[in-house]
Amino acid sequence: MKKIIVPIDFSEHSEYALRTATKLAKKYNAEILALHMLEMSDLMLTASDGLQYEKASFFIKLSEQKFEQFLKKDYLKDVHITPIIKHFKVFSEVDDVAKKHHADLIIMGSHGASGMKEFFVGSNTERVVRNAEIPVLVVKNKGIDINFETVVFACDFSEDCIKPYINASKIFEKMNTKVYFVYVNLPNEHFQSSIEIENKVVNFFTKADGNLDKMKDVHYVSDYTVEDGVLNFSLKIGADMIAVPTHGKKGLAHFFQGSIGEDIANHANLPVMTFKI
Template identity: 55%
Template sequence: MKTIIVPVDFSEHSEYALKAAAALAKKRDSEILALHMLDMHVASMNESGSYHQEQTAFLLQFAKKRFHNFLKKEYLEDVKVTPIIKHFKVFSEVNEVAKKENADLIVMGSHGATGLKELFLGSNTEKVIRFSEIPVMIVKNDLENFDFEEVVYATDFSRESIGAYLQTKSIVDDLGGKLHVLYVNTPYDNFKTTAEMHQMAAEFLIAAEGNAEKLKEVSFVCDRTIEKGILNFANSVGADLIAVSTHGRKGLSHVFRGSLSEDIANHATLPILTVKM
């Protein structure tokens, strides 16, 4: 994990993300690219060309000064931080920067449980996730512990999620954590017997890793909803992070049906790692 991108809007939540990224960077000697996007679309449509150029120059200098002050943090000492300013809020550019810089991870802040409802209604975080081709970590609080030792990855063991599983496994190994692979069995939707769950998991692991040796490490839980199963299990193992898969531009769609990802993000206080399938 050599390069981490942190979108910055100077809010306290983007500082939470910056602090988390700094902790990761110090442990892995990574570089942080702090990315700020100026909101200039309205001005470009309403103002004359000459005035717009003056306004752009003024806002750019103001952003540079604000960036300089924002990055004066003790937790950034001994961390290589490169500020990047884009002139417009084009969220696909986050992914373009990630590709250009060969970045490994995007870490960004988002609001707490109530505010996170906006995340799935067109907010900045959701837009970044839709375009991102690399994993995105969502940080919602000022974390005291930056050691992601226990990570829960919930899956339905579908073939399309194999790539996301392997990438999540690689990230967790790099973080030095333990990956808890979880399947939630519910009474109302596609209920499976114990034998059926084990067979499905074994076939998935054989396809993903060439063997089913890790079957003994897979957890199967029953709960009234998949969301409750994930959150209850994460609480029971003292998880530091919950990982989910996304379909990228198809929306923040989880390997499960419905609005599960939305529900988890709205109700979980833990950081969430999204990995594109």
């Protein structure tokens, strides 16, 4: 882990993310890319009118000063930190920055969301999760333990999940993490028998690892939703983090079908790391 991106909006939640990134950066000797995105309109930035241009320049300079002050934290001493300012608040730009700088991880602070506000508005964190090609770690408090000794990896063991599983395995092996795999069986049209589930898991590990060594770490749970099953299992075993593959659905596909990965990231109290399918 060499480069970590932390989007900064000056909120307490972005500071939670920055604190977490600092701990990881010190542990792995990594660089933090602190990213701030201005909410500047295209009209203001491209206006030929003198007054509009002066306003844009003023707000840019003011934001740069505020960003500089925000990064003057005692806990950032001895950490390699690079500030980056983008002039548009476009969440796909976070992924663009990640690709340009070959970043390994994005860390987002989130307060979560629920009800109609979540359904129609969503959250900045959801938008980043939806667009990011690299793993995203979502944190909701400043005091998390970054050792991550016990992690729950939740998936349906479809072949789509092989790539996220391999990417997650590389990260967790370096962290010396114990990973529990969980499959949630639902009492509806998605219900599967024990034999059907086990055949799917055997196929998954055979194609992903070429062996069945991790079959002993797979747990099958029954619940009314995948989200509830994952959260309840994580609580039961005392997990430090939840890892989930996510499709990053956009547009109408996301509106009607949603994303289990995003829902878990939004509602879990534990840190959640998402991996793009």
